[in-house]
Amino acid sequence: MSKMVDENLSPCNPTGKTLLVLRKRLGWTQPQLGEFIGVTEQTVRNHEKGRHRLRLELWQYKKLHQLMASVGMTVDDLPDPPK
Template identity: 45%
Template sequence: MANHKNSNSNPNFPSLKQVRERLGMTQEQFAQEIGITSRTIRNHETGANQLKLSLGQFKRLKELLEQAGMSIDDLPDDID
């Protein structure tokens, strides 16, 4: 997954940070909902690390996207 500084990222696609903010969640809340640490979210949002999810975590992310009124198809192949 790309970091947020990637010049190839499409500004028309939401970042995970935008999804989190649209849900009105803190990094801690978003991380807990997905089943990862808040440090992982923080590192991903700053571009320090790529986000790697298990299948269960990915399914939960999909549910959160739907709660935000979005589809998994709204995300780019490389989530920034």
């Protein structure tokens, strides 16, 4: 199994709000988004509610980036790393 990206080191970890905005712009449900990026519906729900942060592999970031581009979002819409 490949190593997961550490959410504390990743400058690209989407906030729950960012993921929710993306999902709503797509008109997708939590299960649809989860299936596309390779996580469970529960993971999407917990992330959107701020219960935990996503830990994504690089291929998942690539899929997330593709989705964001399809609705006019860029990496600038992702949060900056904590200072």
